[in-house]
Amino acid sequence: MTALPLDLLPDSATVRPDGGLEIGGLDVVDLAGEFGTPLFVYDEDHLRARCQEAVSAFPDGASYATKAFTCMAMVRLAHEEGMSLDVSTGGEIQVALAAGAPAEDLVFHGNNKSVSELEMALAAGVGRIVVDSFAEIDRLESVVSGGAMAPKVLIRVNPGVEAHTHEYLQTGVEDSKFGLSTVDGSARAAYERLEKSTAVELAGLHVHVGSQVFDVGSFRNVVAELGPLVRDLRPEEFSIGGGLGVAYVEGEQAPTITEWGRAVHSAAEEAGIEAHIMAEPGRAIVAAAAVTLYSAGTIKEIPSIRTYVSVDGGMSDNPRPVLYGSGYEVFLPRSTDSERAMPVRVVGKHCESGDVLVRDGHLPSSLEQGDIVATPVTGAYGHSMGSNYNMVLRPPVVFVKNGDARLVIRRETYDDLLTRDLAVLDAVD
Numbered sequence: 001m002t003a004l005p006l007d008l009l010p011d012s013a014t015v016r017p018d019g020g021l022e023i024g025g026l027d028v029v030d031l032a033g034e035f036g037t038p039l040f041v042y043d044e045d046h047l048r049a050r051c052q053e054a055v056s057a058f059p060d061g062a063s064y065a066t067k068a069f070t071c072m073a074m075v076r077l078a079h080e081e082g083m084s085l086d087v088s089t090g091g092e093i094q095v096a097l098a099a100g101a102p103a104e105d106l107v108f109h110g111n112n113k114s115v116s117e118l119e120m121a122l123a124a125g126v127g128r129i130v131v132d133s134f135a136e137i138d139r140l141e142s143v144v145s146g147g148a149m150a151p152k153v154l155i156r157v158n159p160g161v162e163a164h165t166h167e168y169l170q171t172g173v174e175d176s177k178f179g180l181s182t183v184d185g186s187a188r189a190a191y192e193r194l195e196k197s198t199a200v201e202l203a204g205l206h207v208h209v210g211s212q213v214f215d216v217g218s219f220r221n222v223v224a225e226l227g228p229l230v231r232d233l234r235p236e237e238f239s240i241g242g243g244l245g246v247a248y249v250e251g252e253q254a255p256t257i258t259e260w261g262r263a264v265h266s267a268a269e270e271a272g273i274e275a276h277i278m279a280e281p282g283r284a285i286v287a288a289a290a291v292t293l294y295s296a297g298t299i300k301e302i303p304s305i306r307t308y309v310s311v312d313g314g315m316s317d318n319p320r321p322v323l324y325g326s327g328y329e330v331f332l333p334r335s336t337d338s339e340r341a342m343p344v345r346v347v348g349k350h351c352e353s354g355d356v357l358v359r360d361g362h363l364p365s366s367l368e369q370g371d372i373v374a375t376p377v378t379g380a381y382g383h384s385m386g387s388n389y390n391m392v393l394r395p396p397v398v399f400v401k402n403g404d405a406r407l408v409i410r411r412e413t414y415d416d417l418l419t420r421d422l423a424v425l426d427a428v429d
């Protein structure tokens with residue numbers, strides 16, 4: 001096995017002649033010493049560059065899908081770079097507003113928005129609500145008739161098209177909980193209903209076919225598929241959603257955000273779509289911006305089978321390998337460009353055999369207990385999908401830039417774990 005492919009590292013990453021890795025001008029092993037492990041390290045310049053790329057690829061409107069990774073610093077950064085914010089729950093709305101994002105720049109998604117979430121969105125003045133079903137249209141209309149101003153809405157349509165990605169990441173197929181079908185006429189019926197509604201202002205159509213899609217042809221197909229409907233209904237706005245894939249492991253190739261934008265715009269032009277074209281990338285903005293640092297603990301060699309390297313995190317900071325069987329690389333940041341000759345399985349500290357971070361990885365044979373090991377491309381759907389399983393503390397996040405490290409999410413504490421736990425012992429007779 002070869003050394004780590006350096007193109008999987010964040011933009012500002014450099015490898016010193018001694019093999020040591022720096023990101024944002026800071027030694028990564030020193031960062032682990034300063035902030036402890038596990039630790040998420042995000043390259044701020046990388047994040048800003050991807051936001052800028054998205055804004056120029058989709059000049060009519062680019063939203064950052066906060067579900068990929070959110071905290072107030074990230075919301076502020078994306079907004080400073082000109083992006084709106086895609087939010088899908090009351091919690092994501094609250095973080096975006098607390099960060100100072102104007103409510104007008106929020107796009108509210110979700111297949112099951114509650115009445116209280118809709119009320120929250122309306123009271124704040126959220127810019128756009130993407131309605132997902134007739135039940136939700138009913139809910140929204142009843143909330144609006146309670147006195148709120150008519151919100152701008154888009155209709156999430158489901159084109160019944162397969163995108164090339166993991167089954168769990170496909171959202172545009174007919175058998176899906178998301179959206180109103182274009183196949184059975186529900187999408188058109190919803191459009192015609194909302195055109196006449198006085199409770200909402202109909203702004204357009206929205207589609208999101210899936211996530212981790214490598215082939216821009218999948219997006220072109222969706223646009224072509226929806227062309228006749230969009231030409232006919234003539235919405236003001238048409239959002240292609242998110243879903244652009246990123247390379248996680250050696251040998252994978254993903255289109256750039258610029259290539260994605262070009263493909264979507266040319267497909268829209270060919271389909272005769274005149275609407276403003278918007279998009280909402282999440283993964284493509286944040287995934288490759290981060291690495292996760294762990295400390296190697298127990299190294300268990302099972303002769304003729306494999307070597308297990310246990311680290312101090314696991315499925316609670318990166319559930320993607322467990323959820324989707326996703327692959328990751330692993331390397332030693334003290335020796336970034338070394339050959340990784342030793343086959344390893346990197347596992348977490350949770351009480352699950354399935355708690356795997358890197359199923360078939362390789363590390364240099366100089367690996368020792370106490371070494372800092374790193375997994376690249378962990379900026380999306382890691383921290384945000386994390387959990388407290390086994391009451392493991394959620395890791396901190398630092399943003400690094402020009403030799404400075406800014407702690408943007410602190411490490412969880414044992415006191416944090418107890419804050420919601422109401423002691424009931426006194427109530428037991």
Ligand SMILES: Cc1ncc(COP(=O)(O)O)c(C=O)c1O
Binds near residue numbers: 068109210242243244
């Ligand atoms: C409606 C919607 N928009 C945008 C995204 C972001 O997708 P990605 O992170 O793959 O770009 C998602 C992700 O599931 C989504 O559901």
